[in-house]
Amino acid sequence: MVEVKFERVKKVYDDGTVAVSNLNLTVNDGEFLVLLGPSGCGKSTSLRMLAGLEDVTEGRITIDGNVVNDLSPGARGVGMVFQSYALYPHMTISDNLSFGLRMEKGEKRLSKEEIDLRVKETAELLGLTEQLGKKPKELSGGQRQRVALGRAGIRRPKVLLMDEPLSNLDAELRNQMRTEIRRLHDKFGTTTVYVTHDQIEAMILADRIAIMEGGELQQHGPPLEVYNNPANEFVKGFLCKHIDEIVDTANRIFDER
Template sequence: MKVELKNLTKIFPSRSKKAGEEVVAVNDFTFTIPDGKLIGLLGPSGCGKSTTLYMISGLQKPSGGQIFFGEEDVTDLSAEHRGVGLVFQNYALYPHMTVKQNIMFPLQNLKGADKLPKEEMIERAHQAAKLVQIDNLMDRKPSELSGGQQQRVAIARALVKMPKVLLLDEPLSNLDARLRLQTREEIRRIQKETGITTIFVTHDQEEAMSISDMIVVMKLGVVQQIGKPQEVYDDPINLFVAKFLGTPPINVFNGTVKGGKLYIGDAAVLDVPGVEDQDVTVGIRPEGFIPDKKGALVCNLSNIEVMGRDVSVVSTHEASLSPAIRSIIDADDMPAPGATVSYSLKPHKVFLFGREDEKRIYFEVK
């Protein structure tokens, strides 16, 4: 089922009576989520991603705009009638019920024509449990499960009623690093197997990039960029998106464009044809540096971290906006130890942004 958001807006009124203190949590969000895809809503905390999710679930009412499931306008439909599955950040498993009772609970709510016989409820609970591989834990209470197992129960409970849309709120944030990797693969697998349109919220860009078909990057309630993870990474439309995606993060410099050339400090480091002369902010991905003795960008070398296949070179530069520049280089090209390291740059890994508006300035890549 495709999910369509039209000018979705959520404004929280101010707590005090004073005007002008209201918070715009989500501002004019328009996006059509294609059927059967896994979408990651990504952004720092307070960017409105969870609010968006709760509006889609029906637990929060939008202040403006519309939500469509397929062709049906569900904006005014309450949560219980939308047929969504929602997995909460803390799972919200009922502590007094066993795993089986928890999973069966949504089925027992069905009324009228949808009502299922008991055997079928048990059968479907077992299918859902099998899908998330917890069918051997059916008689335990949530308190007797590990975090990862609780997470699976929560997913099974959301899936058992075969929702049109599956919503996950920070599904991995309560798991340890190892389990997080494993569980995110698991979520991807379950989503592929069931083909349910899935929207999940995360502040972890790596998590979002690794499993999503598409990501939506948000900041302060405003959608910044929507696209396939790789496209967004390779082609950020502003400095925020460029900074938010990628580990290690993008390196940011103060730069100047003069006569079609990009200057960082005094050195002309790259040809940027078609860009007017102006002050810019330069973003260079860690993998955009090529060690080159004749390279124009000369940095003070502080440290070389060997990571096996790659090395990470930490250096400093006076024009850099962050205290350290981090570049990822193939181990074979490891620069010689010394006081400085010189780089030439891969043009498609260099992004220019307006100094004031932080918007992307495009140049021709030869």
Template sequence: MNSQPAAATDDALALEISGISKSFGRFPALNNVSLQARDKEFLALLGPSGSGKTTLLRILAGLEAPDAGEVRFGGENFLALPVRKRGVGMVFQHYALFRHMTVAQNIAFGLTVRPRSERPSKAQIAERVRELLSLVQLEGLDKRFPTQLSGGQRQRVALARALAIEPKMLLLDEPFGALDAQVRRELRRWLRDLHERTGVTTVFVTHDQEEALDLADRVAILKDGELCQLGKPNEVYEKPANPFVFDFLGAAVRMSGRVEKDRLLVADWETKAPAGAPQGDVQVFFRPDEVAFAPPNGAGLAAEVRSVVTRGPDVRIDCMIEGQLVELQAHGPTMPPGVAAGLSLRIQPIRPQVYAA
């Protein structure tokens, strides 16, 4: 796996993570992870449970110390700074709001606990709270308590509290994990708009692929404590670095094949091999909704349709291909021609990706 830093660009780098490793007993949570975030960038750390993404976030927040490696922010040695001096705002999955405090008191908390010499006046704190209530669209709710709010409203309060201290970096640890799907979708777009308005460099942890691809400027994909790939959402989806990334980012069909010179052979189907494909035995991946259907005497993989199920605007097509039951998808509302249960046909993967076996 590749855990080398992404190449620098003309944009100013804010966050530089170099060779970070962290173990808990014999369990290696992070192994030599290096990546960068640009100033004002929205970076998603994406991976399954146990991939190390939350451990990395906790190191940035000062809640964990790495065993090895360096973190710099704005060119400064970040790990050498006391947590209070790092200028980090953090939002957790379960809000972590103070139940005995009102919305306004929760938002103001980070300012009111500052040392007297650094603490704004009461009037300044009140004004900051008003600004943030407007920013997160919770005007008029300042006197309510967290138990009087919906889940989405509580998460907005948590974000406002994190922003109250005017952080240099915002850390979000699966902030929508406790919310239902519809609220998550609504808050996703709102959070992206909020990021555009505030311009705070943001690191966002999630295991939700759709969330990461929709929200982030770039996505860092982790597995077993190592960095698999770092790139723009479209880059990692269109050109996954390895089979894990392809499979993790969406529904996938996997088949065995072989590349000979510039030809790809899968069962009785032969086509031009993708550029840069390895020679010899390979694994061939394609998305189940990125296929074309052809008659039995046409080109493609021989398939027998077992069932066809309409699901709203989409169609699920279960096929047997080379002894493997494969679930394909077609986007409706009309059925692809020649597709029906019991029929034989050919399928042509439109954009197969090829990896060494």
């Protein structure tokens, strides 16, 4: 059971910016939760606090029932995928995938055979088998993002965190990768927190969306439930109106044909 909890979490940056205030949110075991909101609303800050890349100013975060506020990122059992792929340019795809496993110390360390097997499985899962001997610069953007995804997943993290992982890709690839990400989630059932400012992406991917604005959680629930019952004017404007406009436009184009 890997449940994630934010309890009264607040983040104030050194310059006094209050990025997140009083965040109370539970991500259920195996759930795909999407943090959605406009630029600057505190999505990445929330995710980075969960990953251990930012300190928590007040409140606490638990993973699997354990308070992680003072744990290093490596000790939290989280895998992360960012917008930029951040692959090691001089390493082959195979070495990029296995890097984290090769760096493990102590009882978590796998044998070379086990690592090779994981690399093989991960590559097959993501359609990267043909690319294993290549360097990142020889891959397309979509393939690189697959490697980033594989690198996060190969360690079998307790929680998978993704921050706008598809925003550098073109529309078609984005669609394709969304389906892939959801398929992988359904296969492994890893508790996942996914950050985006894209309403449609959130509606498609999420079991539950959590909408933020101005550092505050506005509403959370299954996508259609939120869409049908917006809690306030902000959610109405940001989610419902936006989607209605897309549907209206689609209808108009259809009528005009």
